[in-house]
Amino acid sequence: MIAFTQSVQRGHFGPQFSPRVCPPPGRFLSPSRHPAPCVAIFFLPYRPRDVTITQGQQRPPRIFRPVFLSLRYFRHDIHATRSGPALPAPSSAPSRIGPRNPGLxxxxxxxxxxxxxxxxxxxxxxxxxxxxxxxxxxxxxxxxxxxxxxxxxxxxxxxxxxxxxxxxxxxxxxxxxxxxxxxxxxxxxxxxxxxxxxxxxxxxxxxxxxxxxxxxxxxxxxxxxxxxxxxxxxxxxxxxxxxxxxxxxxxxxxxxxxxxxxxxxxxxxxxxxxxxxxxxxxxxxxxxxxxxxxxxxxxLEDIPLTDDAPTGPPPEDCRFDAPVIMYVGNLEPYQGVDLLLDGFAATVAEGTKGQLVIIGGTPDHVAALGARAHALGLDQRVSILGPRPVSQIGRYLAQAAIVASPRIKGRNTPMKVYSYLDSGRPLLATRLPTHTQVLDDDIAMLVEPDVAGMARGIAALIGDPALCAKLAEAARIRVQAEYSRTAFERKLKRFMRHEIMPRIGVTPPLDPQGPDDIPQHPDPHHKTWENQSIGNVE
Known part of the structure; x- marks a missing residue:
């Protein structure tokens, strides 16, 4: 597919190869048949030890240049057979796409x-x-x-x-x-x-x-x-x-x-x-x-896992008389479960009633956390259940009085937060960027990432049912407007139709459902970030 002629410069390099003009696309390929890559055979450039390169002399060619020429020809034929003869990119596509994405x-x-x-x-x-x-x-x-x-x-x-x-x-x-x-x-x-x-x-x-x-x-x-x-x-x-x-x-x-x-x-x-x-x-x-x-x-924020959670009787291993503080997730150190345990121990020492329930973790993590709870004297006040099916998360969250996300490291928002917000239970979380990019004081109890802050948050929520109801209701309104499955699909659809399809030269088809406008947010005091995600607005 690519022919090479030999040109030898004596006393400087060994055999070199330069490409001839390739035949036009389609000569060897039928539009109904997918092209196969060609194979280029070439010699590695050779340079004698006693020869030096002086200014103005030709440098040895790149070793893989013939291979890339072959692959580029192969790629050209792929797109030529896709939709007929090659056509220029649509005028609506940004001009910078060509150089950064060869072939578009x-x-x-x-x-x-x-x-x-x-x-x-x-x-x-x-x-x-x-x-x-x-x-x-x-x-x-x-x-x-x-x-x-x-x-x-x-x-x-x-x-x-x-x-x-x-x-x-x-x-x-x-x-x-x-x-x-x-x-x-x-x-x-x-x-x-x-x-x-x-x-x-x-x-x-x-x-x-x-x-x-x-x-x-x-x-x-x-x-x-x-x-x-x-x-x-x-x-x-x-x-x-x-x-x-x-x-x-x-x-x-x-x-x-x-x-x-x-x-x-x-x-x-x-x-x-x-x-x-x-x-x-x-x-x-x-x-x-x-x-x-x-x-x-x-x-695209994660979708609450409680969207399609089954209903039913309380799980046998999660029935307690005292208010339940619940954590769901893995037990890696960055999740801050040790901080939650220490904060809970501080509230118990002050006479606060409650039961800490922890769901998730590997057997090694469960054993280590159980040993820590035993050392704190909390064997009867801490229940470490291990992993449970995600499909049952709604049944467990329904038994909680407080849900907790004590993460101490990382910047991405934990997936559990969205299920917490949709659970109808007040959320206790650390005041760190991993949480504050989604949470604020209107929908969650945000505390400093230390033992004293965690203890104060637990005590405040257990002692104030009115505050718990206020936070839970505001959180549910927020999650339905911005973090529901419907909001996820709406954001993704807008992004694909208005940003991606024009950039790859595809005309979006007409939407039979009409324009995908963003609905009015039910909380007039809350600023939505959905518009900012579409363009380059900060």
Whole structure:
């Protein structure tokens, strides 16, 4: 497909190769047949030891230049066979998209999913987690895929092996090989997860080559995979950012400054190569805008898990006469469960009645926390139940008098907060950015992240039922307006139609339901952030 001629400069370099003019696209490829990549064979540049490069002389060519030329030709034919002859990008697309996303200028204007007769796009979601498991990111991925499929998009979801089988209408799930080394990968950084990411790279490339998606949605570190594949296939991608990887690594390993800066550069490079970004909280939105000021960023807060929670009798292991202070979530140190335990111990010492119920955690974490409660003399006042099904969270929250989020580290808002707000129970949380980007004093009891502050908050809520009812009602109004499933779908729909589709050369189809206006917020004193998430407004 690419022919090379040999030109030898004696006494300077060994054999060199320069490309001839390639034949026009379509000569070797039929529009009905998907192109196959060509193979370029070349010699490595050779330079004798006794020869030096003087000013004005030619430097040796880059080793992989013929390969990239071949891949670019391959990519050109992919887009030429997609929708006929190459057409210029639509005038509504920003001019900066061309240089940053090579290949987008080859896409002609398209209206919806022309190849499948629908009104949406063909999307490939790369989610580097086992699916489905009941924890934060897989739950968020399920919500995203479900909402996109309901809007008429065709979804291919590529995930790690493991988890339970789920059936989502309009979503085809592709799993990596179920090898033992790739099974049961825990969240967070690990060598096995890096290996699984490396396995996902060629699998994603094969899926793009066969399925020819219009857009890739890359979750967390899959953005680096999407960045590499964009340079080969020219398929644009959206970053789905649930956490900052450099911050996570720094919190866990205390990285040296130079290494932290390197990870931050890589995170910024992935953001600048995208056509848009989805974040789960305003702190991550600000981080993304710092990396790529012109990038459209949409914050999609998590959906309360109590939306479809079953009703029924109280669980047998959660029936107590005293007021229940409840925590639901993992027991990692950054969650601050030790702080909650110490604060509860301080209130018990002052004569406050109550029962602390903790749900979640691994067996090791449960055992360690039980030993700490025993050392504080709270065996009868603390119940550590271990993990429970997410589908039953509503039944447990209904038994609580107070729900708590004592997190002491991190910037992303915990997923549990949205379920807490929708539970009809007052929320006790630390006054830190991880919480204050969503919470304020109108809907939660915010306390300082120390033992004294936690103890005062518990005592104030237990001793003032009127305050509890006021906070719980205000929280429910807020969550229904901004953090419900309906609000999630509305924000996502606006972002795809008004930001992403024009940037990739797709004309959004007419919406039979009319314009997707933002409803009036029921609380006139509260400023909504939904409009700010669409554009670049701070």
């Amino acid at each position: 200028e080859l896409w002609g204007p398209r209206t919806g999913l022309h190849r499948f007769g629908g009104s949406g796009l063909h999307l490939l979601i790369l989610a580097p987690q086992p699916f489905f498991v009941e924890r934060g990111t897989p739950i968020a991925v399920r919500n995203l895929a479900t909402a996109l499929a309901a809007q008429g998009h065709r979804i291919d979801l590529m995930v790690f092996p493991g988890g339970t089988e789920v059936d989502i209408v309009g979503v085809t799930i592709h799993r990596l090989p179920d090898w033992r080394i790739l099974s049961d990968i825990a969240p967070g950084f690990s060598g096995r997860k890096i290996l699984a990411d490396l396995v996902m790279l060629p699998k994603a490339a094969a899926r793009i080559r066969r399925g020819r998606p219009d857009l890739v949605i890359a979750v967390e570190e899959a953005a680096y995979i999407a960045l590499l594949l964009r340079r080969v296939f020219g398929v644009p991608y959206i970053c789905d950012i649930d956490s900052s990887i450099p911050e996570q690594l720094d919190d866990k390993f205390s990285l040296p400054h130079w290494l932290l800066r390197m990870f931050q550069w890589a995170e910024g490079r992935a953001a600048r190569g995208a056509v848009g970004a989805i974040t789960c909280c305003r702190a991550l939105e600000e981080t993304t805008r710092a990396h790529a000021p012109d990038l459209p960023v949409q914050t």
